[in-house]
Amino acid sequence: QQQVKQSPQSLIVQKGGISIINCAYENTAFDYFPWYQQFPGKGPALLIAIRPDVSEKKEGRFTISFNKSAKQFSLHIMDSQPGDSATYFCAAQLTFYDKVIFGPGTSLSVIP
Amino acid sequence: NAGVTQTPKFQVLKTGQSMTLQCAQDMNHNSMYWYRQDPGMGLRLIYYSASEGTTDKGEVPNGYNVSRLNKREFSLRLESAAPSQTSVYFCASRRSGQVYEQYFGPGTRLTVT
Numbered sequence: 001q002q003q004v005k006q007s008p009q010s011l012i013v014q015k016g017g018i019s020i021i022n023c024a025y026e027n028t029a030f031d032y033f034p035w036y037q038q039f040p041g042k043g044p045a046l047l048i049a050i051r052p053d054v055s056e057k058k059e060g061r062f063t064i065s066f067n068k069s070a071k072q073f074s075l076h077i078m079d080s081q082p083g084d085s086a087t088y089f090c091a092a093q094l095t096f097y098d099k100v101i102f103g104p105g106t107s108l109s110v111i112p
Numbered sequence: 113n114a115g116v117t118q119t120p121k122f123q124v125l126k127t128g129q130s131m132t133l134q135c136a137q138d139m140n141h142n143s144m145y146w147y148r149q150d151p152g153m154g155l156r157l158i159y160y161s162a163s164e165g166t167t168d169k170g171e172v173p174n175g176y177n178v179s180r181l182n183k184r185e186f187s188l189r190l191e192s193a194a195p196s197q198t199s200v201y202f203c204a205s206r207r208s209g210q211v212y213e214q215y216f217g218p219g220t221r222l223t224v225t
Contacts, residue, residue: 004154006154009152032212034212034213036216041218041219042218042219043116043202043204043216043217043218043219044155044202044216045215045216046213046214049212049213089154089155093212095212098143098160098162098206098208099157100157100214102154102155102156103154104152104153104154105152105154
């Protein structure tokens with residue numbers, strides 16, 4: 001019940017295309033859903049996040065879509081750029097219990 | 113403002129050796145965490161500390177010990193390293209309360225032969 005599933009494991013997108021990464025969770029007690037971006041040799045860094053009372057959040061080219069009834073959420077990267085090439089982790093958080101469960105990650109490559 | 117710092121960056125150990133990974137943060141955060149990252153497994157929580165003087169086990173605590181030395185520092189110790197502990201280790205911190213973001217350090221790449 002604590003697991004967060006993420007797909008695909010890897011993704012190759014042409015420059016200018018849309019990258020889509022999907023995640024699913026089971027525990028309805030999760031209260032925060034962040035996405036972290038990790039470049040090679042670096043630690044993850046928060047990219048964008050959403051709370052379960054919101055269905056969509058957009059920051060620049062990055063959008064989270066959240067479907068509470070289906071217990072699914074996804075990251076869309078519009079106009080993907082080579083600089084977006086990184087590993088993306090979705091996560092689900094139980095803030096009161098100080099717990100964050102990470103998905104297994106998606107390796108994104110944006111080719112020119 | 114250095115954020116979260118970790119030492120060392122790289123380490124090679126032989127099976128059975130011990131070592132301590134150091135982590136420090138200068139953001140006055142209450143909560144600190146140790147994760148390990150393995151291919152296809154995401155980030156798995158080893159131990160965390162909600163405040164100075166308290167520590168709790170995470171998902172994969174076996175073979176590790178931690179010390180929350182003060183508010184700034186949180187160390188991870190491997191008493192008798194095993195090849196299964198070959199991984200990249202990340203320390204993270206978070207301000208407690210209704211603040212959600214975790215800040216990660218640059219990681220320590222550990223190889224146990």
